[in-house]
Amino acid sequence: MKAIIITQPGDPEVLKPEERPTPIPSPGEVLIKVSAAGLNRLDIYQRKGNYPAPQGAPQDIPGLEVAGVISATGENVERWKVGDKVCALIAGGGYAEYCVVPEGQCLPVPDGFTFEEAASLPETYFTIWYNVYRLGKLKAGESLLVHGGSSGIGISAIHIATALGSNVYITAGTDEKCAFCLEQGAAGAINYNTEDFTEKIKSFTGGRGVDVILDMIGAKYFPGNIASLADDGRLVFINTMQGREAQVDLSVIMRRRLTITGSTMRSREPEFKSQLAYEVEQNIWPLLNARKIKPVIHRVFDAADAAEAHKLMESSTHSGKIILRFQAT
Ligand SMILES: NC(=O)c1ccc[n+]([C@@H]2O[C@H](COP(=O)([O-])OP(=O)(O)OC[C@H]3O[C@@H](n4cnc5c(N)ncnc54)[C@H](OP(=O)(O)O)[C@@H]3O)[C@@H](O)[C@H]2O)c1
Structure with missing residues (x-):
């Protein structure tokens, strides 16, 4: 698969597309074919070498939230099946064509949302x-x-x-x-x-x-x-x-x-994030499904232009979310 790699700590130009093995879901995990990934300020800290990913997450592929289609499931996955459209909070590795995530950290793409809109939701x-x-x-x-x-x-x-x-x-x-x-x-x-x-x-x-x-x-x-x-x-x-x-x-x-x-979210354990996912789905997803809340996407970049997306975020001239697109929605 193609992934956007932090080739070394530094300026946005250190982000480069490279080929990496597609990850394999462990028991309780799903493999998501990523259509869109949200940018977060923490990705910049990680790129600069100031915010290592937690153990188990890819160290050199940033990305804390994605939306896409489930393309494989590990053993004991109960809720999701291949083909389901989801967005997910992940501990890292979102700037890639595929990523794995514990099933409890996935939520359904809200009704009528594009993958780009859905990818803007989980982290915030x-x-x-x-x-x-x-x-x-x-x-x-x-x-x-x-x-x-x-x-x-x-x-x-x-x-x-x-x-x-x-x-x-x-x-x-x-x-x-x-x-x-x-x-x-x-x-x-x-x-x-x-x-x-x-x-x-x-x-x-x-x-x-x-x-x-x-x-x-x-x-x-x-x-x-x-x-x-x-x-x-x-x-x-x-x-x-x-x-x-x-x-x-x-x-x-x-x-x-x-x-x-x-608090800090990223290093928390999957059980905690899964419990939060349940609460967010109960309390906030109905507002999204009813279109009472609509996310603000400031700009969408092709994943290959991740460096430009980081420059925009560092300029702080944006209002709302910046998104990387991996495949047409
Ligand atoms: N603890 C957690 O679990 C957690 C999770 C997610 C995010 N966060 C934090 O929440 C904040 C917002 O995240 P985000 O991804 O939404 O970021 P973002 O879109 O890049 O927004 C950061 C905003 O902060 C303002 N700002 C004020 N002082 C700043 C400074 N010294 N450097 C840069 N920006 C400054 C800027 O707006 P103005 O130009 O109006 O000042 C900027 O637009 C970040 O600090 C992030 O680390 C924490």
């Missing part, structure tokens, strides 16, 4: 479900602030949390990105280059603050995040793009009953 949807709903315990009627609102994660968070009954506020780096997030359903958008997000959140919420914050920025935003939480608020980290070490007045955490938490 699993991440948001776990961090915003399981760890952050966001409930209908509560409010959410998402930093990086125009990222793949940000747009999905706007869609999901709005559809499930929350007001979603976002930060982004340009007025255009803010306007785009408002079009996607955000209740308020803050250009962090020209506005103070803490002040704006106070004004959006009548001084109360938000119930949950999903943050990928880290230390730089930590004081502003604490000040932007309502009493009993929850701050959930999914990255620390601008600093890992922060100081906090612990008495504020106690007095205002705040929760600070976070």
